[in-house]
Amino acid sequence: MKKVLLFITIALLVVLTFGSAFAVELTMYSSDESKARVLRQVVELYQEEHPDVKIEVVAFPYANYMQKMSLVFLGGEPPDLLETTATYLPQMTQFLRNVGPDIEENLGLSPQEYKDSTYDVVKVYLGEEDIVHAVPLHFTTYSVWINKEMFEKAGIAYPPKGGRTEPWTWEEFKDVLKKVKSENATPYAMSIEYSADKFFSYLALWNIKILDEEGNFVMDQYENAEKAINEFVDLFKEELVPPAEWLSGESHTSNFFGGITAVDWAGSWMARESFNAEKQNDVAPCYVPVIEDWFGISGGGFLAAPQTGDVEKEKAATDFVMWIADKDKGYTEYIKRSRDLSAYKDHSIDYGEPLLDEWAEVHQVLAERAPAWSTEVRATAVWSRLTDTIRKDLALGISESITAQEMIQHWKEEAQRILSEL
Secondary structure: HHHHHHHHHHHHHHHHHHHHHEEEEEEEEEEOHHHHHHHHHHHHHHHOOOOEEEEEEEEHHHHHHHHHHHHHHOOOOOOOOEEEEEEOHOOOOOHOOOOOHHHHHHHOOOOHHHHHHHOOOHHOOOOOOOOOOEEOOOOOOOOEEEEEEHHHHHHEOOOOOOOOOOEHHHHHHHHHHHHHHHHHOOOOOEEEEOHHHHHHHHHHHHHHOOEEOOOEEHHOOOOOOOHHHHOOOOOOOOOOOOOOHOHHHHHHHHHOOOOOOEEEEEOOOOHHHHOOOOOOOOEEEEEOOOOOOOOOEEEEEEOOOOOOOOOOHHHHHHHHHHHHHHOOOOHHHHHHHOOOOOOOOOOOOOOOHHHHHHHHHHHHHHHHHHHOHHHHHHHHHHHHHHHHHHHHHHHHOOOOOOOHHHHHHHHOOOOOOHHHOO
């Protein structure tokens, strides 16, 4: 009997030892905790089908995500999998595997056919010719989100589902912010995440470009550029937007869902955030205000397999990327849980939640109105590398340490420096 027990014990130890040895352990970096939660859910599904692979998802704060990733890649210790955004993908492509051949082998599509299956505002980020640096996770577009109860209390109609069909003018919008703040006695009116893309989405409504499609600096050619910057900074100075969101990293979603603000200048991804916060019935997406024009600039999330030099891990990571790239497998599982818009043309998603269909209609209008340049100028490495300088200078402007004219000059010098190095 003792011999039998000893044999069983040894056999179990052998199974455990070799089972662990044969499992491929991967690490995935994510650009924020909200997306990481969704990725962990789909990773669990994948691991059920592939018990020989273990994937740990590690989230970083979005405010300093690229700074962290720069140190990671320059230090020669990239993750096996990487989730990133349209803002940061262009400056990471040199570190990523080309999964074009894998797409052809696994999905039966040429790299170009695969890219053509996505929306143009997504395709522009994926790679040139037969190269595919990353696969899309979701498609996003900017909008303004409001607290319905606070707007009802203030007697304010909102577009398009709250009694108003047309977007507010910029002056009307500022009056709305002042009124909703006053009527609800909130410390501030609106949240804006510490992000250069948030500023870009505002600036684009003035029809002002910071860069052209080739990465050349052009903002100094617009007569109203300084005015646009000053109007943005004044939102903070007039206590319509919490300065701490840009000066100390205070969370815009916590302020919005916590009732500190009644408005959040955000986008379609707030659908996921509202369900996470169990506030989906309390909020609604609205059109952005019209200045010279009105539309929602588009972006999205992407998944890539960095070059690590470990053949076994690169193969396992690429297999997971291919599973996510397959609309009939991982992709639909991801998008249903993230509650985002699909990045693929003619791809219908049954979310099982009528609110999401209603919200998608609002974002579809905003996305369809967007001019091509609002995406193309942000798909350059120059813009991707310039974003940190832009948001830091705007924070300095909020604290009255730099003028709009000085910002423009600094951005020009930095853009020219970056372009000369590419």
